[in-house]
Amino acid sequence: MGPGRYRFPVTPLAPGQAGPRPGGGPLAWIRAHPRACDTVLALAVFVAILVGAMAGPHGPHGPRFGERDLTVTTAVLAAVASGALAVRRRFPRSVLAVTGVCTVLELLLETEAPRAPVACSVVIALCTLAARTDRSTTWRVGALTVVVLTAAAMLFGARPWYAQENLGIFAWTGMAAAAGDAVRSRRAFVAAIRERAERAERTREEEARRRVAEERMRIARELHDVVAHHIALVNVQAGVASHVMDSRPDQAKQALAHVREASRSALDELRATVGLLRQSDDPRAPTEPTPGLAVLDHLIDGFVRAGLPVDLDVPRPADALPAAIDLTAYRIVQEALTNVHKHAGQGARATVRITRTADALTVTVLDDGTGPDGPDAPEPGGGHGLIGMRERVEALRGTVETGPRPTGGFRVHVRLPLHTTQATHQAGASGRSCRTGETG
Structure with missing residues (x-):
């Protein structure tokens, strides 16, 4: 039941029974x-x-x-x-x-x-x-x-x-x-x-409950994407600083500077995401645009500074993308590179390839890593990165393929249709739950 509405109890009528009328007499x-x-x-x-x-x-x-x-x-x-x-x-x-x-x-x-x-x-x-x-x-x-x-x-x-x-x-x-x-x-x-x-x-009550659930899912997915990406970078740079603190203090200082920059970026994106919960007339609500492919270079620079070489193949800017597709493509690259940085191991290299046709936008992220070894290797299960990725793509009626490559490494391939209806664009901003997924 939406806000500002009152529900009056309604009693079903038996066959031949007259409904109650107001008044007495x-x-x-x-x-x-x-x-x-x-x-x-x-x-x-x-x-x-x-x-x-x-x-x-x-x-x-x-x-x-x-x-x-x-x-x-x-x-x-x-x-x-x-x-x-x-x-x-x-x-x-x-x-x-x-x-x-x-x-x-x-x-x-x-x-x-x-x-x-x-x-x-x-x-x-x-x-x-x-x-x-x-x-x-x-x-x-x-x-x-x-x-x-x-x-x-x-x-x-x-x-x-x-x-x-x-x-x-x-x-x-x-x-x-x-x-x-x-x-x-x-x-x-x-x-x-x-x-x-x-x-x-x-129907109004069910629609209101569905919208609330979708909004909660969307905010949870945004928070996961922001936190998983930046905290992974902070974790790696903090480990580097701890390892070279005594032998190479200059490199340790540089790593700590990267930690500070990554944490500041995380706080800014968290503030923007949590600001969605504010009232529309709150003067402190953030007004920065949501991230998209236009700021993809800044995202890649962050990974490069963290020690992950990335080859970027992006076409020249054409017509503006729909907001839902632009944000989804950015989050897919962010989550895929975060997974490469966390799971591909030392010496891995990533490739980001984005192609656009008249009908669809295709995002492909490849890496040649073999996975980390030793006691610090991540345990399988428990993540939500690829789950959220599939939720975003399915909300826009796209397709996603993830899995290991025959020559080694991992591959993420996403196709997002461009000719979608207005209702699909809104669904992409809200998101829907997904049946299956993998760890992030």
């Missing part, structure tokens, strides 16, 4: 108490059925109440149909079947005064089924319900068959199925929006 109470709401609805439907059974629909000024007598059949069917609505959320199909059967029984049994007020329970049950199931189920069950109830009303209901009471059953059941399907579609839409928001939040 009656709607919030209804959502918090669904069973109590269904019980109240069942009582209201029961009262409405009883009132409708006793009302005359064709009065001179509208319906007139008390014109009809309430029969036991209507009261029992109303109680069963409305009572079933109390469990409409848990058993929508069963509730629809019960209310539909009660409606048909009322049309069949009330032969003297055909009426179908129990049908209002079917409307609510059908709407609930459409809201809590899928669209295909709504179409199939809804069509069957509309056809059965309309046919029963026209056959056994009010006369003539096209009376408004019979057509009303057709209209209300059809609208109930449509309304329930609209409610279900809206709930699915809200659930999809919430799921996408949650996925986007997770």
Whole structure:
């Protein structure tokens, strides 16, 4: 999760479940108490059925109440149909079947005064089924319900068959199925929006963690390259000074001067690297450019003064290289020469060859050393030089080959493609972890 962002908890919605809404009031109470709401609805439907059974629909000024007598059949069917609505959320199909059967029984049994007020329970049950199931189920069950109830009303209901009471059953059941399907579609839409928001939040957090890990890897690699190079030079020059301190003090002083120069360079590069951790508005943050092939001569001079002869074959400056490739090429030469100085032994000679084509930059570092002998020979394993080298090259989608030469010595060959995308250049500045590697 990036800085300055707040994460709100998101609870996944069950099928047919409405998402929570801000605010309180009656709607919030209804959502918090669904069973109590269904019980109240069942009582209201029961009262409405009883009132409708006793009302005359064709009065001179509208319906007139008390014109009809309430029969036991209507009261029992109303109680069963409305009572079933109390469990409409848990058993929508069963509730629809019960209310539909009660409606048909009322049309069949009330032969003297055909009426179908129990049908209002079917409307609510059908709407609930459409809201809590899928669209295909709504179409199939809804069509069957509309056809059965309309046919029963026209056959056994009010006369003539096209009376408004019979057509009303057709209209209300059809609208109930449509309304329930609209409610279900809206709930699915809200659930999809919430799921996408949650996925986007997770993606932002994962991206932030990935960027942090890549930045840590890049800084660790920079620190290793700086420290390994300069400390190797300091170690060699300090050993020379210690060896000739008594016999040749002038040479010892020269070696100590090289130690001081190498340590100063290490401190400068460490300061520049650690400065990346500062805030962008810190006035003490370093502003020197990162090293590149333009300052490769200074790097070679340091190794030559430390006693490692280096032959440099670099083409004339052409178009400027991308910053990531320029820095990577410099670090490859630095790490390869550091390994030669540490592991190739006395009398070794190195060759640095850099070639550039229209498609790639090739860096080759060769040496003819045979490796040091004696108790001070380095132990295999434990280094990170070639690991970091491979990480840099793979981040730029290049290739690296390292290994001993048939004629003796060691070879490092790197190819860096120049036609990379902007995203690859940024990845080169950040770096990626590598699966395999060798010691530095």
